[in-house]
Amino acid sequence: MKTKTNDLAAALKNKPAVTTKELADLYHNENNQAGSASIRKRISRLKIAGQLATIRKGVYAVSKKPVYSPRNDEFTESLINTFQANYPEINACCWSSGWLNSFMIHQPARYFYLFETEPDMVETTFNLFKDSKLNVWLNPDENTMQLYVLGFLDPIIVKPLVSRAPLIKTGTATLPTLEKILVDAWTEKKIFYSIQGEELVNIFDFAFAHYTLSYSRLIGYARRRGIDQEIDRFVRKNVQPENRTFLND
Numbered sequence: 516m517k518t519k520t521n522d523l524a525a526a527l528k529n530k531p532a533v534t535t536k537e538l539a540d541l542y543h544n545e546n547n548q549a550g551s552a553s554i555r556k557r558i559s560r561l562k563i564a565g566q567l568a569t570i571r572k573g574v575y576a577v578s579k580k581p582v583y584s585p586r587n588d589e590f591t592e593s594l595i596n597t598f599q600a601n602y603p604e605i606n607a608c609c610w611s612s613g614w615l616n617s618f619m620i621h622q623p624a625r626y627f628y629l630f631e632t633e634p635d636m637v638e639t640t641f642n643l644f645k646d647s648k649l650n651v652w653l654n655p656d657e658n659t660m661q662l663y664v665l666g667f668l669d670p671i672i673v674k675p676l677v678s679r680a681p682l683i684k685t686g687t688a689t690l691p692t693l694e695k696i697l698v699d700a701w702t703e704k705k706i707f708y709s710i711q712g713e714e715l716v717n718i719f720d721f722a723f724a725h726y727t728l729s730y731s732r733l734i735g736y737a738r739r740r741g742i743d744q745e746i747d748r749f750v751r752k753n754v755q756p757e758n759r760t761f762l763n764d
Contacts, residue, residue, distance in 0.1 A: 535573045562729075569731040583693035583726045585614050587685075590669050594630055594644070595688050601643060607632040608682055608689050615700065615710065618718040623709050625665040629699075631676035641673045657705040672706060677739050681732050693726055694733035701749065702740050716753045723750075723758040 539554050558575070561567040567575040587595075591609050598607055613626035632640050637653065644651040650667040652659065654674060664670045681692040691699070697719060700707050710718065722728065737746040750759060 568727045568729045571731050580727045610691050618721040627670045629672050631674045634675040657708045698737045720754050723754045
């Protein structure tokens with residue numbers, strides 16, 4: 516059974532969303548021997564390729580947008596390598612607030628790095644980086660961010676990693692998905708104090724306009740942080756309707 520990408524695109528033209536049943540019917544039209552396992556594999560491939568994104572169970576947004584793929588810089592790589600050399604079996608995630616710059620209208624003068632790890636390893640990680648003579652902080656408040664953190668070169672904020680956070684593995688590094696980045700930027704108001712208000716609206720709208728997003732993943736992670744209803748209201752109120760047409764399905 517072969518369903519070409521162009522055939523799929525034509526069949527789903529102008530459809531903001533599609534159900535598992537509709538996809539199964541499409542594949543059965545080409546080969547009525549297609550089994551449920553084969554259909555699940557095809558859906559999985561489409562999701563990996565960024566052509567489908569899960570809205571909720573059994574419903575997918577149809578997208579031609581790319582999947583967001585962040586790139587590490589040398590400093591991020593050095594943090595990851597330092598940590599893994601000492602704690603290779605411990606979960607951790609590292610990223611930079613600078614990744615949001617391309618989503619914003621007003622560019623911040625400074626950015627910082629976030630290193631997230633298992634809750635019982637946060638203080639140990641803080642001491643590891645401190646002993647390495649790095650500029651590191653533990654969960655700073657807004658005042659500390661303004662007066663101290665952003666005044667240093669390559670400041671690092673060490674935080675607990677929320678369980679089952681959506682992450683991606685690239686080589687030896689574990690990075691956040693775009694869904695996690697958006698939810699964290701909305702939630703961590705003390706750390707991301709400079710991008711609240713209209714700038715945060717710009718970030719969300721740009722993300723939805725330019726990249727394939729899994730809404731179920733975004734809301735699922737927001738639920739882990741206890742703000743799923745707030746995030747859903749924020750998206751529906753602030754993201755331009757043409758960038759979230761699948762939510763109307």
